[in-house]
Amino acid sequence: MGENEAGLPNMALQGKKMAYHKVKADLRTSGHSQYLDSDDLQATALDLEWDMEKELEEPSFDQFQTDNAEHQNLGHSETLDLHLDSIQPATSPKGRFQRLQEESDCVTHYTRSAPKNNHCNFCYLLKILCIATTLFIFGIIIGYYAHMNCPSDASPSGTNNPQLYQDILKTIKAEDIKKSFRNLLQVYDSEDDMEISKKIKSHWIALGLEDTQFINYSVLLDCPGPSPGTITVSSTGQCFYPDGQPCREEARRGQSQDLFYSYAAYSAKGTLQADVIDVSYGTMDDLKRITKLKNTTNQIALLKLGKLPLLYKISLLEKAGFGGALLYIDPCDAPESAVLSSEPFMVTLNPGGDPSTPGYPSHDESFRQSRPNLTSLLVQPISASLATVLISSPKLRMDKDVCRPLELPHNEKRTVSLQVQTVTKFKTVSNVVGYLRGLTSPDRYIIVGSNHHAGHSYNGQEWASSTAVITAFIEALMLRVKKGWRPERTVVFCSWGGTPWGKIGSYEWGEDFAKILQKNAVAYVSIHSPIRGNSTLYPVASPSLQQLVLEKNKFNCVRRAQCPGANVSSVQIQGDAEYFVNHLGVPTVQFAYEDIKALEGPSFLSEAIFPKHATKIEELDPSFNLHEVITKLSGEVILQIANDPVLPFNALDIALGVQNSLKDNEPSVPNLLALASKLRDSAELFQSDEMRPANDPKERVPSRVRMLNDILQDLEKNFLVQRVPPGFYRNILYHLDEKTSQFSILKEAWEQCIPETSNETLQEALSTVLNSINSAHTFFKTGLDVFESVLLEKN
Structure with missing residues (x-):
């Protein structure tokens, strides 16, 4: 047994020494007792040692076997000095060594250790009680201060809590949106959009959205030239501005700057004298019919806006050989809420982003392509009143209160001289981007986008409407954030610049962060021109979001006295959602109020950008209750996507x-x-x-x-x-x-x-x-x- 024992760990030996030392100490002490003689003592010692060896030899206790030499030393040493009171009885893991202290001849005669053992147990229990009491008191103190620092109304994150959403949204008031709307309109007259951007940024930061920053890009803009475009009728020599007024200095002064902003951005520049050919809406069928009847090479098309994207129709005109185009909106297609007969407007021929850096962001060191125009056609928007003059058939407009579309008779010929004067220049476009970091998934982004006023253009009052809506939601959200709540995913609030020229701000930002957004962008919520009419709610959503939009609209209808049913569709929309839909494949949603006639009429009329007085927001929504509805609907969708x-x-x-x-x-x-x-x-x-x-x-x-x-x-x-x-x-x-x-x-x-x-x-x-x-x-x-x-x- 010696070889096996010699290889055991020292810890086992120390445990065994304790057992043997106890026995030997008892025996030495008993040598002075009057109850045992030396023979009895020796016999007892031999019996105990024999019992110990017998138990150590059992297979289940191999791990507790001691070295033979150690055993001999412990068993026969006469000089070992042990203090009885300081040594406790050794116990095996299974309790089988405890009987060494239960022998009647030993324990009954040596009871000194009992009082000491009870005293130690009492001290041990007292020590545990003190520690537990101390921890309990500290726990109460920590819990108290934690409760003081965490407001009672801060709801836990990570759950879909409709009541929490309603608590956030109930702070949104129509009066506050109206006040914000009016404040924005007071500072938008600057030619530089940095003034508006600074105001938006400072306002968002004041509301608590501290992680807000400017992201600027130097981009190529096509701006109005020194004089507005003109259309001169060759047969009479009459010259007209795009709004139908004669080319006189007093008429030019009377129209202020609006006249200059009636142009097609990124059109070809120059002068073209040619026949005017009415191509109606410029569809494939229209052009097939026209090209069979007339020679269209280098002619000027009279083109109605609507039914198809303008860029597509311009491409068809180029293929057909046209050299120019006069754009107008037929009065029969115009919504009842808009009086557009004499209003000039602006369009853009830019599919998106900075034309000088197609497909990549416009940094200072980026390579710039020379692209002053994006089409070979001279394109000029004109008012419906000027289109009527060119057609020279006023009797065609109304017939017994029934609107009849404008149309140039096929047997009549009109020759005009078209002059387009615009200037391309590099300007800074500024985006305002604010981040509300998510709690558990900060790398997943719900992007909420509106647009702000851009200098060198006019885009009505819609920008102020959308900015007031997004700001109202930020204010409501940050009130809850200040109480300790956060969404699970990050919400990114964006106010885009350069929208009238082709969604430049959103495109450049998207191209700049394309790699991150392709992986992390979850959804895009568009707040672009939310009030276009006042008769019906018009939600547009990706197929994957249509069910959510219907649920939110139905729930909000219950709480409103008047709520016409709204169908959710997946159709092309105007505004800055385009990059996220087209290049990132991000699910998108947009709420807006529309005019029913606009929905029933031709699509894509919204490609025309009218001056500020053409769409009167406060006439459409004087109480701003519609703004409040749009804010709350958009907010509910944002909250659910950010938290589910x-x-x-x-x-x-x-x-x-x-x-x-x-x-x-x-x-x-x-x-x-x-x-x-x-x-x-x-x-x-x-x-x-x-x-x-x-x-x-x-x-x-x-x-x-x-x-x-x-x-x-x-x-x-x-x-x-x-x-x-x-x-x-x-x-x-x-x-x-x-x-x-x-x-x-x-x-x-x-x-x-x-x-x-x-x-x-x-x-x-x-x-x-x-x-x-x-x-x-x-x-x-x-x-x-x-x-x-x-x-x-x-x-």
Whole structure:
């Protein structure tokens, strides 16, 4: 047994020494007792040593075996000096050594240790009691001060708390929005938008949004020239300004600066004398009809705004060989709330961003391309009154109170001289960006965007309306933040500059932070021109957000006396949401009040930017109650997206939207329909199996929820395509307008393909749509496979 014992750890030896020392000490002490003689003592010692060896030899106690030499030394030493009172009985882990102190011959005669042991136990208990009492007192003190520093009404983050949202939004008042609106209008006359930007920044910081900053870009702007554009009728020599007034100095002075701002930004410059050809709305059918009747080479098109994106119609005019275009809005198409017959307006021919740095941000060291104009056409917006003069047929306008569209008779000829004078120059465009950091997911961004006034242009009062709305929500939100609450995800508030020239501020910021936004942007909430009419609420949302928007609108209708039903559609919208929809594939939502006639009439009339007095916001909403509704609806959506553990995006609605876009498709494509059906099946499975964490907190495993949210926020990226007609969205989930249910690129390709023997354009469009649907289907399947593997590993 010696070899095995020699290799054991010293700690075991020390424990065994304690047991033996106790026995030996007892025996030595007993040598002076009158109750035992020496023979009895020796016999007892031998018996005890034999018992110890016997127990140590049992297999279950191998770990407690001692070295043989040590055992001999302990068993026979006569000089070991031990103090009985300072040594406690040794105990084995199983309690089997305790009987060494329970022998009747030892314990009954040596009771000195009992009082000492009881005294120690009492001290030990007293020490524990003191420590516990001290910790309890400290706990009360810490809890008291923690309660003092944390307000009682600060709700815990991480939960969908509708009552919390209502508490935040109830502080939004129409009177406050009206006051903010009027204050903004008092300082917007500056030619430099930095003054407005500084006011917005200082106001946001004062409200508590301390992480607010300027982000500036030097960009190429196309500004009014030294004199406004002119249109001269060759047959009479009459010269007109774009508003229809004669070219006289007094008329020019009377119109102030508005006359200069009636132009098409980034149009070609110069003078063109040619015949005017009425192309109506400039659709593919209109141009097919015109080109069969007349020679359009280097002629001037009389073009109505609406029905299709202006950039697309300009591209068709270029292909047809036109040299110029006069743009106007037919009075029959104008909303009742707008009196536009004599109003000049501005348009932009810029698809987005700084023209000198297409696709990349405009930093000082960036390479600049020379692009003073973005079209070969001379383009000039004119008022409806001037269009009537050119047509020379006033009797066509009204017939027994029925509006008849303006139209130039085909057998009449009009020759005019068109002069366009604009100047391109580099100017600073300023964005104001404020961050409210998220608590648990600060790397996920909900972006809220409005726009502010830009110098060298006019964009009505809409900018003040949208800025007042976003500021009112910031104020309500920061009141809660000051009480200790924070959203789960980061909310980024943006006031964009350069919007009239082609969403320049938002495009440049998006290009600057593209890598981050592609991964981290969750949603975009647009607050662009929220009051365009006062008759109906007009929400626009991505397919994945339509259900959420309907829920919020229905809930708010219950609380309002008058609430007409609102249909949610996914259509192209004006404003700075375009970059986030087209290049990032971010789910987007926008609320606005519209005129019913504007919704029933041609789309894309909002591409025209009118002067400040054309749209009178306070006449449309004198009490600013509509502003309050827009603020609260937008705020509820922002709060829910920013706080729900699982993003409130509906994957199945995307699949249903795809199927609906193919129902009335011409021509019918069976393989597309079959693939869309598979997409719906996979979306249904994803919705039923993977959306459980949205409803059951027990299912919210952090890693699983994170992966689920990543899939939800990236769904629409599968429908971004590279090549689309000018002015069309690259995100094919969005239609041109409410009247069109087809995929926009398929509809355009089909119309273009009809007169041609080759269907190459149509086949390319079909292939693009098919690839997008297949990509989304694969995306769903991959997501399901990932979750299944995670669950298997967990089990």
